Amino acid sequence: MKNEINEAHEAANEKVSGSNLEERKIVIPGEVITSGDDFLPGEWTFREDDNIIANRYGLAEQVGRVIKIIPLSGAFTPRRNNVVLGRVTDITHNGWLIDIDYANKGFLPVAESPRYINKHEMDQYLAIGDLVSGKIWSISGRGIDLSFKGKGLGKLEEGFAFRITPSRVPRIIGREGSMINLIKEKTGCNISVGQNGWIWVKGENIDSEIRARKSIEFIADKVYIGGLTEKMEEWFEKN
Amino acid sequence: MVKRISGRKADELREMTAKVGVIPNADGSAIFSFGETIAIAAVYGPRQLHPQHMQDPSSGILRVNYDLLSFSVSDRKRPGPSRRSREISKVTEMALKPVVDISEFPNTVVDVQIYIIQADAGTRTAGINAASMALAHAGIPMKGLISSFAIGKIDKDLIVDVDKYEEDYKEGEGATDFPIAKISGTENYTLLQLDGKMQPELVKKSLDMADKACEEIYEIQKSALKEIINGDGEK
Amino acid sequence: MSSMKISNVTKNSLEKMFSENKRFDGRKLLDLNNLEIEYNVSKKAEGSARVRLGKTEVIVGVKLGTGEPYPDSPDKGNLMVSADLLPMASPRFESGPPKFNAIELPRVIDRMIRESGMLDLGKLCIKKGERVWTLFIDIYPINDDGSLIDAAGIACIAALKNARLPGLTKDNFPDYDKKTDERLPLSKETYPLSFTFFKLGDKLILHPTREEEESCDSRITWGISKWNKQYMINSCQKGLEVTFNKKEIIGMMDLLPKKYDEIIKLIGEKLNE
Numbered sequence: 001m002k003n004e005i006n007e008a009h010e011a012a013n014e015k016v017s018g019s020n021l022e023e024r025k026i027v028i029p030g031e032v033i034t035s036g037d038d039f040l041p042g043e044w045t046f047r048e049d050d051n052i053i054a055n056r057y058g059l060a061e062q063v064g065r066v067i068k069i070i071p072l073s074g075a076f077t078p079r080r081n082n083v084v085l086g087r088v089t090d091i092t093h094n095g096w097l098i099d100i101d102y103a104n105k106g107f108l109p110v111a112e113s114p115r116y117i118n119k120h121e122m123d124q125y126l127a128i129g130d131l132v133s134g135k136i137w138s139i140s141g142r143g144i145d146l147s148f149k150g151k152g153l154g155k156l157e158e159g160f161a162f163r164i165t166p167s168r169v170p171r172i173i174g175r176e177g178s179m180i181n182l183i184k185e186k187t188g189c190n191i192s193v194g195q196n197g198w199i200w201v202k203g204e205n206i207d208s209e210i211r212a213r214k215s216i217e218f219i220a221d222k223v224y225i226g227g228l229t230e231k232m233e234e235w236f237e238k239n
Numbered sequence: 240m241v242k243r244i245s246g247r248k249a250d251e252l253r254e255m256t257a258k259v260g261v262i263p264n265a266d267g268s269a270i271f272s273f274g275e276t277i278a279i280a281a282v283y284g285p286r287q288l289h290p291q292h293m294q295d296p297s298s299g300i301l302r303v304n305y306d307l308l309s310f311s312v313s314d315r316k317r318p319g320p321s322r323r324s325r326e327i328s329k330v331t332e333m334a335l336k337p338v339v340d341i342s343e344f345p346n347t348v349v350d351v352q353i354y355i356i357q358a359d360a361g362t363r364t365a366g367i368n369a370a371s372m373a374l375a376h377a378g379i380p381m382k383g384l385i386s387s388f389a390i391g392k393i394d395k396d397l398i399v400d401v402d403k404y405e406e407d408y409k410e411g412e413g414a415t416d417f418p419i420a421k422i423s424g425t426e427n428y429t430l431l432q433l434d435g436k437m438q439p440e441l442v443k444k445s446l447d448m449a450d451k452a453c454e455e456i457y458e459i460q461k462s463a464l465k466e467i468i469n470g471d472g473e474k
Numbered sequence: 475m476s477s478m479k480i481s482n483v484t485k486n487s488l489e490k491m492f493s494e495n496k497r498f499d500g501r502k503l504l505d506l507n508n509l510e511i512e513y514n515v516s517k518k519a520e521g522s523a524r525v526r527l528g529k530t531e532v533i534v535g536v537k538l539g540t541g542e543p544y545p546d547s548p549d550k551g552n553l554m555v556s557a558d559l560l561p562m563a564s565p566r567f568e569s570g571p572p573k574f575n576a577i578e579l580p581r582v583i584d585r586m587i588r589e590s591g592m593l594d595l596g597k598l599c600i601k602k603g604e605r606v607w608t609l610f611i612d613i614y615p616i617n618d619d620g621s622l623i624d625a626a627g628i629a630c631i632a633a634l635k636n637a638r639l640p641g642l643t644k645d646n647f648p649d650y651d652k653k654t655d656e657r658l659p660l661s662k663e664t665y666p667l668s669f670t671f672f673k674l675g676d677k678l679i680l681h682p683t684r685e686e687e688e689s690c691d692s693r694i695t696w697g698i699s700k701w702n703k704q705y706m707i708n709s710c711q712k713g714l715e716v717t718f719n720k721k722e723i724i725g726m727m728d729l730l731p732k733k734y735d736e737i738i739k740l741i742g743e744k745l746n747e
Contacts, residue, residue: 028464029338029375030383030423044380055340055382057375057464074378075266075285077343087481101478103287103347131481160487162498162685163478167378198478206491210498262617263529264564275517279616281562286477304561304569309612310519310535313650318558318612352562354614356533357516 024061026072027054033067042068058167076102076166076196078136078144083153085161085198086146088130091122098132101163101196104144108134112148131156131200133192152192159190159202162213164220166197171228172216178229179219186236187212214239241396244404252388252400252452257368257463259376267377269463271369273388273400275359280369282377285347299341303332305353305366312358327363328353334367334387334420334430340380349379360403364388367420367430372460385429386456387420390445392437397445399452412436417445421453477565485674485689492677499528499683504729506736507621507681511628511744513636518650521637521658525629528683529619531563534629535612536637536658540648543599543606551598551606555584557613557626564618564684580613582711583627583668586697587611589708590666593634597659605646607639609658620687623695627668628741634658635665635745665745666699666708667737671726673716678725680733692716698730705731 027033032051041047044056045067054060058069078084078100086098086106098106110117112134113125126132133153134146148154164172172193173180184191189203189212199216203209218235219228241249253274262268265281272278288294305328309316320328331353341349351374353366364387371385391401394411401416408414415435421428428446437445495502507528516522519535543550557580559567587593598607611633613626641652671678672690679686687693697709707730712718 026465028384028461029381031461055380057378071378073267073376075283087478089479099478103285103344127482129479129482129485131483156483158483158486160484161481162484206487206494206496209487210491210496210500213498262531262562264617264619265562277516279562283561283565286565308516308533308535308614309556309558309610310516310522310537312518315537315539315610315612318556350561352560354560354562357518359518 024059027060042066044069071167082195084196085194106144106146108146168220267373269372277356278365278369280353280373282373284349285344288348294346299344299347303351307355338382360406383423386453390417423457480688521633523632527625531616532629534633537610539608541608548603549599550595552608555580555611563615585709590699592665594659620682620684664699670695
């Protein structure tokens with residue numbers, strides 16, 4: 001699973017030399033991150049006169065000439081192509097309503113099911129309370145449309161789901177999926193991570209599933225600025 | 240020079256404490272205290288707004304609720320909203336709104352809940368400080384923080400951050416309470432209320448005193464947000 | 475915390491875990507959660523306490539006023555327990571008129587305190603038939619991560635232990651500026667504690683987290699105290715729709731004294747300070 005912040009991590013290696021933002025730092029709304037014409041305001045920042053100012057609490061980072069903020073907290077903000085986990089809350093005549101832990105419900109059209117479904121037997125494919133993994137393919141004023149087209153998407157059978165702060169999801173995934181792959185490898189579990197902070201785990205036995213959840217919560221809770229992989233590897237040696 | 244029972248200088252705030260991440264369930268939370276006045280704030284959202292007819296398709300809505308815990312005052316306050324708490328909820332909402340930018344979240348609400356755990360004057364301003372930190376902590380887009388406190392006047396003298404004893408001052412021109420909130424680093428005020436007697440010249444002077452006081456409050460809010468994240472972070 | 479309800483697979487998973495006597499946080503089914511008590515968290519109250527049970531946090535304050543006694547108990551003080559489930563504490567709590575849980579919670583605790591005999595309301599009479607102390611116990615959850623009743627119960631006992639009577643004016647009204655060292659007429663020998671068993675399938679758990687609590691189908695709360703070296707059940711409230719069977723109740727009766735002692739060992743000294 002790839003996301004913007006991973007890309008940011010990669011791009012961060014090409015820093016402008018001599019800049020005053022060598023390291024990522026925590027900034028608060030209204031704070032001047034940096035000054036000068038060398039920089040451009042990126043996500044969650046704006047320019048005022050000579051200054052680039054934070055519009056949101058988080059870690060300020062420089063990517064090329066762009067200054068942006070990586071949020072550290074807050075509710076989930078849906079974006080197109082996000083993979084999210086959700087719970088079926090209702091069945092309508094043409095699809096399923098999915099709680100994706102956001103202000104608006106997700107909608108999964110009946111055509112997204114992998115096989116033909118009789119309109120009277122929709123709950124045989126997805127019943128209320130079932131867990132799904134879907135991709136956001138459109139966001140409109142009133143609703144969010146979900147799709148099952150993609151690898152690993154669809155109904156999640158067995159296992160369990162739990163939630164972490166959505167802004168910590170990039171840490172769980174890691175650069176090009178390095179973190180989540182490490183966790184999968186160390187626990188032998190199947191794991192699906194939603195950008196809305198919901199994570200699904202299914203393993204060979206309960207102990208490995210519990211271990212996977214604990215490791216994810218460990219890395220989600222800590223606000224290390226760097227060296228996450230080392231911290232995770234250390235954790236697996238001890239736990 | 241004015242003599243204060245607490246021994247504070249005229250421009251001296253009470254001791255302040257601030258911390259974020261105090262309510263794990265909330266999207267953002269903070270606690271802020273001025274001396275014996277303690278305010279706690281939680282932010283939930285953007286989330287679904289009920290009833291639907293209140294929704295705004297052009298922007299999210301900021302909704303503030305302020306109240307006292309029943310035992311935060313000497314005479315037990317009956318639980319549930321009073322006329323006073325409704326008014327303060329609304330002025331607090333307007334004190335916070337100018338920095339909050341939730342236009343990206345149509346039809347949703349950002350709920351701010353403020354409760355006073357212990358009251359010793361200045362509850363609305365402590366509440367605004369806590370709420371402003373909680374909103375930032377919740378990752379809500381904001382132009383800046385809001386810092387707030389009350390200027391007071393006892394007889395003829397201006398003082399900063401009135402406590403309960405000073406609020407009840409009866410001699411001479413009596414006590415005046417002038418709560419102010421300001422956008423950090425600007426000269427823009429978001430809350431102005433006054434209750435008492437104050438010469439126009441002293442109102443001007445109050446605003447000068449507010450510059451310094453708000454700067455001090457801002458530093459406390461800022462370091463609380465930078466120090467720790469969710470109560471379990473490491474630098 | 476999210477407002478998403480528990481999914482079918484997670485509930486099934488928890489049921490499977492419980493059948494192996496395992497929980498996500500490493501506890502066994504009937505293990506208690508971490509417990510912390512702090513006093514004097516609100517100085518305008520005559521007594522106050524904050525209890526943290528796992529991630530659940532509750533603040534309780536005791537206020538003392540004076541008023542007329544009820545006609546049927548002219549020489550007894552009044553006790554009023556109430557709770558306000560602040561929307562601050564959980565995305566599940568909404569503002570507006572109190573829902574059933576906000577009514578049930580203080581009533582269950584009220585009965586437990588009253589019936590245990592820990593509080594001698596007869597000693598809270600100021601002038602028979604005219605003026606008595608009124609004791610308000612107000613419960614406020616700050617963060618609800620399950621087991622609210624049990625956390626609130628402990629916080630209420632702690633706040634009562636912490637309380638000091640204010641002085642009185644000539645007309646027998648409280649004078650809050652005049653503090654005294656006089657404590658409430660509490661029994662030194664006993665105080666009640668509540669234990670709520672939650673049931674999923676045929677398994678019972680204590681001190682559930684929110685996630686566990688939401689997966690459960692039934693619950694039962696017991697108030698228990700120790701009176702003249704004997705354990706006494708003082709109150710009981712069964713909630714939700716699923717039944718408890720005879721064997722389960724018998725098992726609880728055998729377990730409750732042990733759990734009572736376990737908590738007393740943990741916090742008894744702190745409560746008696």
